[in-house]
Amino acid sequence: MVGEIGTLLIGLSLAVALYAAFAAWRGIQLSIVPASTAQGKTCGLNTLLQSAQNATYALAALLGAALLMLLLAFLTDHFEISYVAQHSSTVIPVYLKISAVWAGQEGSLLLWCFLQALFAALATGNASERARPLVPWATVFLSLITAFFVAVTLFLSQPFTLLPRPPLDGRGLNPLLRHPGMIFHPPALYVGYVGLAIPFAFAMAALITRQIKEWTAAIRTWTLVAWLGLGLGLLLGMRWAYDVLGWGGYWGWDPVENAGLLPWFTATALLHGAVMQEEKRGFHVWNMLMVTFSFVLVLFGTFATRSGMIQSVHAYAVSDLGGYFLSAIAVTLAGALILLYSRRAVLKTSSSTAESLLSRDGMFFVTLALFTALTVSVLVGSLLPTLTEALAGQRFEAGPAWFDRVTGPQFAVLVLVIGLCPLLGRGVAALKRLRQLRWVVIGGAVVVPVIAALVGFTGGISLIGFAISGFAGAATLAEFVDGVVTRRKRTKEAPLNALWHLLRLQRRKYGGYLVHLGVILMALGIIGTRMYPFEAQTTVSVGEATTVGDYTLIFEELKSDFVADYSTTWANVSVYRGSTYLTTLQPRLNRYTGTKQTITVPAMHPDFREDLYLILSGWTSDGTIATFKVVVNALVNFLWLGGLIFLAGGALALWPRMENRTWNAVALIVGLVLLFGAGWAMWGIPHGSVSYGGGRPLVGQSAPDFRLSLLDGETVSLASLRGQVTVVNFWATWCPSCVEEMPDLQAAWEAYSNRNVTFLGVAYQDDAATVRDAMAEYGTTYAVGLDTGDRIAEQYGITGIPETFIVGPDGRVAYVHVGPITAAALSAQLDVLLK
Amino acid sequence: MQNKTTFIVAGLLLVAAVIYLIVSSTGSTAQFFVTVAELQAMGEEAMQRNITVSGAVLGETIVYDALAPRVIFTVVNVPADTKEIEQRGGLAQVLHDAVEDPNGPRLVVVYDSVKPDLLQNEAQAIVRGKMGADGRFYADELLLKCPSRYEEEVPAQAGD
Numbered sequence: 001m002v003g004e005i006g007t008l009l010i011g012l013s014l015a016v017a018l019y020a021a022f023a024a025w026r027g028i029q030l031s032i033v034p035a036s037t038a039q040g041k042t043c044g045l046n047t048l049l050q051s052a053q054n055a056t057y058a059l060a061a062l063l064g065a066a067l068l069m070l071l072l073a074f075l076t077d078h079f080e081i082s083y084v085a086q087h088s089s090t091v092i093p094v095y096l097k098i099s100a101v102w103a104g105q106e107g108s109l110l111l112w113c114f115l116q117a118l119f120a121a122l123a124t125g126n127a128s129e130r131a132r133p134l135v136p137w138a139t140v141f142l143s144l145i146t147a148f149f150v151a152v153t154l155f156l157s158q159p160f161t162l163l164p165r166p167p168l169d170g171r172g173l174n175p176l177l178r179h180p181g182m183i184f185h186p187p188a189l190y191v192g193y194v195g196l197a198i199p200f201a202f203a204m205a206a207l208i209t210r211q212i213k214e215w216t217a218a219i220r221t222w223t224l225v226a227w228l229g230l231g232l233g234l235l236l237g238m239r240w241a242y243d244v245l246g247w248g249g250y251w252g253w254d255p256v257e258n259a260g261l262l263p264w265f266t267a268t269a270l271l272h273g274a275v276m277q278e279e280k281r282g283f284h285v286w287n288m289l290m291v292t293f294s295f296v297l298v299l300f301g302t303f304a305t306r307s308g309m310i311q312s313v314h315a316y317a318v319s320d321l322g323g324y325f326l327s328a329i330a331v332t333l334a335g336a337l338i339l340l341y342s343r344r345a346v347l348k349t350s351s352s353t354a355e356s357l358l359s360r361d362g363m364f365f366v367t368l369a370l371f372t373a374l375t376v377s378v379l380v381g382s383l384l385p386t387l388t389e390a391l392a393g394q395r396f397e398a399g400p401a402w403f404d405r406v407t408g409p410q411f412a413v414l415v416l417v418i419g420l421c422p423l424l425g426r427g428v429a430a431l432k433r434l435r436q437l438r439w440v441v442i443g444g445a446v447v448v449p450v451i452a453a454l455v456g457f458t459g460g461i462s463l464i465g466f467a468i469s470g471f472a473g474a475a476t477l478a479e480f481v482d483g484v485v486t487r488r489k490r491t492k493e494a495p496l497n498a499l500w501h502l503l504r505l506q507r508r509k510y511g512g513y514l515v516h517l518g519v520i521l522m523a524l525g526i527i528g529t530r531m532y533p534f535e536a537q538t539t540v541s542v543g544e545a546t547t548v549g550d551y552t553l554i555f556e557e558l559k560s561d562f563v564a565d566y567s568t569t570w571a572n573v574s575v576y577r578g579s580t581y582l583t584t585l586q587p588r589l590n591r592y593t594g595t596k597q598t599i600t601v602p603a604m605h606p607d608f609r610e611d612l613y614l615i616l617s618g619w620t621s622d623g624t625i626a627t628f629k630v631v632v633n634a635l636v637n638f639l640w641l642g643g644l645i646f647l648a649g650g651a652l653a654l655w656p657r658m659e660n661r662t663w664n665a666v667a668l669i670v671g672l673v674l675l676f677g678a679g680w681a682m683w684g685i686p687h688g689s690v691s692y693g694g695g696r697p698l699v700g701q702s703a704p705d706f707r708l709s710l711l712d713g714e715t716v717s718l719a720s721l722r723g724q725v726t727v728v729n730f731w732a733t734w735c736p737s738c739v740e741e742m743p744d745l746q747a748a749w750e751a752y753s754n755r756n757v758t759f760l761g762v763a764y765q766d767d768a769a770t771v772r773d774a775m776a777e778y779g780t781t782y783a784v785g786l787d788t789g790d791r792i793a794e795q796y797g798i799t800g801i802p803e804t805f806i807v808g809p810d811g812r813v814a815y816v817h818v819g820p821i822t823a824a825a826l827s828a829q830l831d832v833l834l835k
Numbered sequence: 836m837q838n839k840t841t842f843i844v845a846g847l848l849l850v851a852a853v854i855y856l857i858v859s860s861t862g863s864t865a866q867f868f869v870t871v872a873e874l875q876a877m878g879e880e881a882m883q884r885n886i887t888v889s890g891a892v893l894g895e896t897i898v899y900d901a902l903a904p905r906v907i908f909t910v911v912n913v914p915a916d917t918k919e920i921e922q923r924g925g926l927a928q929v930l931h932d933a934v935e936d937p938n939g940p941r942l943v944v945v946y947d948s949v950k951p952d953l954l955q956n957e958a959q960a961i962v963r964g965k966m967g968a969d970g971r972f973y974a975d976e977l978l979l980k981c982p983s984r985y986e987e988e989v990p991a992q993a994g995d
Contacts, residue, residue, distance in 0.1 A: 357842060366849075369845075370849070395869065395915065396867060397866045399864065539902050599952060618899075627901055627902050
């Protein structure tokens with residue numbers, strides 16, 4: 001039933017979308033009538049246009065209902081629907097069932113349709129007074145765009161297709177998609193994609209009606225929404241790749257990633273161009289081109305990732321959508337460019353007024369040019385195999401190295417421009433501020449690379465990058481300081497108070513600068529991770545220490561367990577820097593029984609300077625030897641922090657002017673909660689990092705002192721045994737491998753009891769009676785005591801037993817053994833120490 | 836008028852710089868993209884340059900040494916041309932046919948890293964690296980695609 005209703009809703013949507021386009025078009029036609037008959041027709045015109053407007057509302061409602069039906073089908077396990085059976089199962093938690101709605105092509109297209117219809121309804125219904133004349137034509141275009149996506153969904157990629165024989169349970173969600181970020185990542189990106197259709201539709205409407213000025217008022221908010229959605233989607237995708245894919249990176253220049261990045265570039269350019277246009281400083285042609293390219297790139301991205309034309313790791317099925325999208329791209333591009341050419345006279349009357357390249361206007365020009373260059377570069381890279389085959393007959397492919405090399409210098413110039421922009425005023429005043437602030441920006445350009453060099457980043461090119469970032473950071477921060485100082489002169493507020501009011505009252509300006517600050521911080525992270533990559537592989541046996549970079553890793557043990565529909569195996573690895581214990585990392589490998597997929601779950605230790613990122617690669621069947629991949633990502637946390645500031649700045653710039661104070665406060669709190677939530681998800685939760693007390697003392701370190709109450713009532717302290725060799729054995733009667741080593745320990749004790757050696761048995765989480773019984777059974781004669789409250793075990797970083805430490809006469813740890821020890825191994829160590 | 840010239844010069848400089856970056860990077864870091872059959876036709880030349888080759892993974896040939904770690908597997912030739920793939924019934928069908936074809940050109944790939952989760956029979960492997968003197972392909976990078984396997988396999992229902 002759910003399936004049939006869903007299909008019906010999508011079918012109705014297509015009819016309504018086509019009707020809306022027709023009604024709006026007919027309404028426009030009827031409104032262009034000779035003045036003499038205008039009186040009689042106005043009524044009809046209004047009704048038709050009003051009807052078109054109502055149809056856009058109905059369209060959003062119908063598609064919303066269809067999406068709800070699909071959600072319902074997922075929540076109530078309607079496995080007779082093929083799409084539900086493929087992406088869900090009875091065992092997965094509810095939040096994953098929700099994200100499974102857009103886990104595949106069919107569902108994601110339906111979400112796309114709904115968002116497109118919703119945005120179209122909001123944009124046409126709430127258009128500002130000045131943009132209102134554009135609404136009828138914008139409705140025509142937006143309805144046609146929605147109709148295209150609905151038709152693709154209905155005829156080529158139906159989410160409600162029924163299975164002839166419904167299965168009892170579904171396939172379950174692809175384990176790779178089981179990440180909280182995946183709930184928000186696709187919708188955020190789609191907000192960006194569909195959002196870009198709005199300024200495009202209004203642009204075409206403006207060109208047709210020759211009302212360029214009205215267009216300005218209509219675009220900014222929607223461009224900002226789309227741009228912020230794309231930015232959020234890209235950042236979530238990066239973090240998802242970092243957390244889930246287990247290759248240690250966050251951006252691989254994959255064609256699907258590029259498909260999201262390209263419209264973001266053009267949207268950023270459009271956003272800057274829109275500012276100039278609002279200030280009546282030209283840029284009309286640029287903006288028209290950017291808005292067209294943004295929308296075409298959205299179509300191109302959708303086409304490229306689903307046509308199989310571009311090789312990608314994103315597991316979208318190759319489908320027959322390609323041809324339809326290619327036609328849509330051709331029609332859109334040709335139509336828009338022809339329209340643009342035919343209206344060149346209207347656009348030219350308002351051409352650029354920039355006086356000099358070294359001025360604010362000049363910098364906006366450079367910004368737009370740079371973003372265009374970046375777009376072209378990434379597009380060329382994505383299409384390189386196709387392009388080179390056509391040009392040279394050989395297929396060349398662009399890997400990450402190609403993209404880094406081509407875009408790196410361009411990004412560097414972009415950050416430089418971010419720094420220059422606030423320093424340049426308009427017109428003749430251009431260089432005045434630069435002179436005022438020269439010491440501040442020179443300071444920034446010197447201090448940042450010096451600090452970077454002091455903590456070990458000394459590569460020449462990276463230092464140039466750090467200097468540019470420092471320069472841009474200082475220039476941007478100076479804007480904030482300047483604003484606060486000026487305001488305080490007038491209001492005598494406290495500095496923080498003044499900053500708060502500044503952010504509140506000039507949201508767009510300071511939101512923009514916050515975004516710039518975020519980008520500068522991200523630049524630091526990108527320089528660190530791209531120019532100082534560190535990756536190593538190491539194979540170690542249980543208890544063995546290995547040094548990787550600045551870190552010493554000790555593989556403690558391998559464990560495994562069954563959870564829901566997968567089995568998980570993890571290693572406990574103690575991490576030291578030098579001889580200081582940092583944490584214990586637990587990298588995992590999950591095997592899903594249903595899909596036979598294995599998923600690596602990396603563990604990481606985040607730090608200001610770098611992340612230590614550990615992946616469990618393999619192990620021997622007895623679990624005594626394991627292989628790890630170790631990745632050190634330098635400065636990567638600057639990237640994530642920059643991303644958060646970037647989003648905060650974008651949200652600030654977008655913040656609507658609400659009259660109601662309560663709603664303002666609620667929205668502010670929600671925004672802050674989301675930001676802190678994202679921060680907590682990145683640095684608050686452990687990511688496979690567990691701390692065990694102080695960690696195990698390493699060989700050569702002094703053994704932590706302890707007092708042990710022996711079973712015979714006496715107390716012994718380790719300090720009192722200074723000058724002797726002491727064997728400290730952690731064990732328990734409930735642990736089979738501890739019981740297994742008892743005869744060996746006793747044998748060694750008997751062999752060395754007349755030498756300068758003491759044996760101490762520390763019974764871990766045990767009780768006196770059972771320990772006495774076990775000692776009697778195995779004839780243990782060395783001193784044994786209970787570790788009440790696990791105090792000693794904590795001091796020695798015990799994560800499992802048995803473990804044996806040998807402390808030398810100097811009170812330092814001479815030997816550590818994890819797991820059952822043999823008499824031979826003990827003798828070998830004792831002989832060396834007693835020599 | 837002089838200002839307009841500055842803008843044009845700046846724009847042209849940017850265009851020139853970007854063209855230089857693209858052309859020089861394509862020469863130095865871009866990789867030759869070939870099929871298994873084309874790679875074998877290249878002969879000696881294949882050992883000197885960075886190559887990307889794509890093929891269908893033969894599931895039973897996958898040998899994984901978790902401790903090295905090293906994966907060795909064989910890929911079978913699949914056509915690179917999208918039109919040809921479409922004509923033969925889509926990528927999934929082409930991969931399936933390639934694995935079933937005993938006469939298709941084959942290539943042994945050596946990949947010194949962890950076995951990726953998606954490395955399985957009939958997956959499309961895209962490997963980047965160099966041809967070794969021993970006739971095996973030494974990959975630095977391995978990308979995998981399972982175009983439809985995951986989506987197609989809906990479990991058989993009870994009583995079927």
